[in-house]
Amino acid sequence: MLDRIRIFAGSSNPTLAQDICRCMGLSLGSCLLSRFSDGEIRVEIHENVRGADAYVVQSTCRPVNENLMELLLLVDALKRASAARVTAVIPYYGYARRDQKNKPRVPITAKMVANLLTAAGVDRIISCSLHAGQIQGFFKVPVDDIPGEWIFADELAKVLTGREVIVAPDAAGVARARIVAERFQLPLAIIHQEAETSWSRPVVVGEVRGRPVVxxxxxxxxxxxxCRAARAAWEEGAVEVVGFCVHPVLSEGxxxxxxxxxxxxxxVTDTIPLRSRGTGDIKMETVTVAPILARVIEKAHEGASVSELFT
Incomplete structure (x- = not known):
């Protein structure tokens, strides 16, 4: 069944692509990714993909514009090489944080990127924990978004004892945190702050005193x-504070x-490669998304239900 699958890696996360192939018992597709002297991206597919079900693994993380353009060119090259279907596997979908026009004269970047991928000829999208559910509706092709609570399901099941409180770090994250709390039958708390200013103190809405916080x-x-959420929970008497965050963007500082x-x-996960950048490295732990992405790719290739993996 997997003999027609071809998996190719962009430059952003080749190790993850190799791990996905290892989980599926496949070899990574051969392609050339380089730069011309003026900085333009050069892409060449070095194997026959005619009639193949092709997958391009590429997170659009830093350098975002370079990785996005590389993804578009890989998709275009595969379509022009007569691949039967091209799926963009985008573990981290860059430009996702502006998913609505919340002020005058601003772009909706998540929609713009969706337009670019559609124009390049992508037939399907597979991603991990899109920043907002409505991003799936920006595409005219199917989108399989792997929920964050399922990515961390095994790790959470190993560490949760039943005493924890699940905390949403702000109002925007309540829906995500509530799903985790309900799945593991734990109470939910929310960090509320009137404004992000030095004189506005975050308030914990919910009871965390004497309990571990996630x-x-x-x-x-x-x-x-x-860190603001962690400090607020700690000051309210939490006995331990840990964080579970899918995408380690980790800007400077x-x-x-x-x-x-x-x-x-x-x-965190390996949707973005975790590079050593500071004194907090010792606190970081990584869970790989390779096995779950491999299962989703297999389901998509077989034309089977992807959602049944997450029920």
Missing amino acids: IFDDMVVTGRKL ALERIGASPLRRVV
Whole structure:
């Protein structure tokens, strides 16, 4: 059944692509990715893909624009090489944080990227924990989004004792945290702050005193929101604070903030390669998404239900 699958890797996360192939018993597809002297991206597919079910594994993380353009060119090259279907496997979907027009004269970048991928000829999208559910509706092709609570399901099941409180670090993350709380039958608390200013103190809505706290979110970027939530829970009497965040974007200074915070550890995934960037490295733990992406790819290839994996 898998003999017509071809998996190719962009530059953003080749190790993850190799791990996916290892889980499926396949070899990574051969292609050339380089730069011309003026910086333009050069892409060549080095094997026959005519009639194949092709998958391109590429997170659109830093450098975002380079990785996005590389993905578009890989999709275009495979379509022009007569692949029967091309699926973009985008573990981390960059530009997702602007998914609505929340002020005048701003772009909806998540929709713009969807338009670019559609124009390049992609037939399907597979992603992990999209920042907002409506992003799936920006595409005219099927989108399989793997929920964050399922990505961490095994790890959470191993560490949760039944005494924890699941915490949403802000109002926007309540829906994600509530799913985790309901799945494991744990109470939910929310960090509320009137405004992100030096004189506005975050308030914990819910009871965390004397209990371990698990802060759940889809990504950690600057680390400020995560650390602020951790500090608020700690000051309210939480006995331990850990974070579960799917995408380790980790901009400059994030690991230093995490290192100086009350967080005991932060569990992330390999949707973005975790590089050593600061003193908070010791607190970081990584869970791989390769096995679950491999299962989704197999289901998509077979034309079987993907959603049954998450029920």
